[in-house]
Structure formats: C-alpha cells, structure tokens
Amino acid sequence: MTDPDFQPPVNPMPAVVTLLFLAIAGVEAGLFLAEAGIIGGPGAVGWRLALVRDYGFSNDLFDWMIENWRFPASEVLRVVSYSFVHLGFTHAIFAMVLLLALGKMVAEAMGQVAVLVIFFASGIMGVVLYALALDDPIWLVGAYPNVYGLIGAYSFVMWRRLASRGDQQYRAFSLIAILMGIQLLWGMFFESGTQWLAELFGFFVGFGLCFVLAPGEWAKLRGRVRHR
Template structure:
C-alpha cells in the first residue's frame, strides 16, 4: 500500500497580499448578505448594504466637489480606496474574488507584496478619478474591478515579456483583456450600458503602464530590456 500524501492547502498557492484582499472582500460580502437575509442585525440589517454604500462608494460628483468647488474632505478622499471592498451583491463579489485570486497568484508570485499593493490601489484610485472625470452619469462606483483590471494590465505586461523571450507573437498578451472587453460589450448590448466600464478600462491602462516600474528590477530593468532590443 502507498502512503497517502497530505492534501495541499489551496490557500498556500496564493501570495499573502491578494489572499488578504480577498478575505476582506469576502468578509464584507458575507456580513452584508447575512444581514440582508435576516441572519444578523435584526430588522435593521436589511438596510446595512445601502448604509455601507452611502459611506464608502465613489461617485463622479466627488471630482466636481473636490477640484471645481474646492470642498475636499476626508469623507471624499477615503472613497478612492474604500469603494473596492463593497459590492452590489454576492455574485458581484464572488467574481471579483475569483479574478483577484487567479490574477493575484500569477502577478503576486512575481511582484513583491509592496508592489502588488501599490499596483492594486493605484489602479483603483486612478480608475475612479478617470471615471469621475469622463462619466456622463453620476452612477456609483463600487467593487474591486478597477483594481482587478489593473492586475490584468500587469499580467499583460508579464505575458508580453514571456512571449518575447519565447520568440512568439507578443500581441497574444492582449488576448485576456480582449476577451473581457468583448464580454463587456455583449453584456452592455443585452442589459444596457453603465459608465463604470470607464474605471475598469482605466484601471487596465494604469496597470499596464506602471507594471514596468513595479516589476522586479523596476525602471532600470525595463530600460535594459529596451536597449537589448535595439
């Protein structure tokens, strides 16, 4: 008989930082879902999600208040980093967690913990800011998706490097974002468009362009790779 090997803990495969982000998002969602179903919070628990939205969601009017009317406050500024942790419903949060785990494993194994955090929050912040500037509606922005799309940007950059070393077509690196944008287009055609896609596309572009600075070796390594190709 062969000795049975201990099952590997799936959480061991995911770097610490993306795992913590997922646990925070999941914890918030389980709490709000439980409250909405009357498991906790009593009669007032049904309104917890709306109350949390009111406290941490981002909306385009914030950009007007801060930059045009000069009414900046902690309540406004905090929303740039708090909105990724609350979602519209369970499935909205579930997909964010799935993507964050998958991309977090790939990107987090190459980027340092600090670089991963900077990447996620920079894409979330600038994604929200660009959304606030370009949106034609004052629609709330919630969810981790601008930060997740930033990870897709970093993933695209890393795949670009990998394909280059293999001598393959480097534009294949854009396959994932192409598929996701195609799904987004089909979804918009069926269910109607929401301007929040601006934050997601902006998050991707920010992630793509800052990934060379945050990847191992930083800007020096990026310039060295450019010189080698000349």
C-alpha cells in the same frame, strides 16, 4: 517533524492576496448574513445601500471637490473604500475569484508589494480618470478596476514572456480582449452602465506600473533615460 522534501499539492496563496480577499469577503459576508435576516434585525436589509452611500464613489461628489477645491478626508477616502463594497453576492464573488487567480500569478512574477501597489493604484486612478472623462451620476462600487489592474500586470508578464520567445506579443492581450468583448455583448442586451471605462483605465494603470515594478524594468528604464 516536518519532511523537508514535502511539497504541498497547491502553492500557498500570497499573504497580501489573502488579506485583500478577506477584506472583500468579510464585508460581503456581513451583508449576506444581514440580508438573510441572520444578523442586524429588520434594519439590516438596508445596510448595503447605506454602505454604497457612505463608502461608494460618487462622480457628483468628486466634481464638487474639484470645483470648490476642498477635499474632506471622508470623501477622498471613497477612492479606496468603494473597492470593498459590492452590489450583491454575485458581483462580489467574481471580483474575489479574479483577485485570487490574478493576484497569485502577479505576486509570483513581481512580488507581493507590487500586487499591493497595483491593486490600490489601479482602483484609485481608475475611478479618478473615469470621473475626469465622464459626468455620470451613478455610484461606483466594486473591486473591478483594481482587478483589471492586475489583469494589466498579468498581460505585461505575458507580453514580456512572449517577446523573449519570439512569439506574437498581441496574444498577451487576449484576456482583456475577451473581457471587453463580453462587456460589449452584455451592453447590447442589458443596461450595463459606464463602469467598464473605470475598469479599462484600471487595466492601463496596472499595465503601465509594470514598467517600474516588474523585476529588472526599473533598471532598464534608468538605462534608457541615461542614454538620452
């Protein structure tokens, strides 16, 4: 029999966060084993590059679709599939850690559907806005725009919480400020590329969606519209 008063020492991870984590981890585990020579044979060493080519986001392909007004499903799906392919184990592990931590907090504050919407909308809009803003031929992969969307949602929760306490709301943006600062410092010493812009767009998309997805915000928005 189960003790009704038993409380687990660690709150269970929301199912949607676990599924997203397993999707990313499953791809990376297969690539890790392939690169270690455990599965796939000699040809498996090139699997990661093949996945980047077949499922990564290409600015050149995006420009071609816009110019020709043709949108093959296999190419359109790249705005989703790029999030589940990473450049290496370290690249993937940081994304997964942030996903677990932020996804859990956002799910507890807004619900699991909100996490799913923010994760995918931030990833999709992050790279679309990036492609519209820049003409960089470098392939984009990794769940970082999606995770930055969750950082935006977390910042929204903190922003509202600080407002209710009468505290300074700018403190809600400490996390994104620190991460962007690290990006700036890294870029001063190493060639960091332009993916940070897609991540920043992902942050703003995640933050903005909370005005609709956060509990009570939709009613507030409707109220403001009716009184105009």
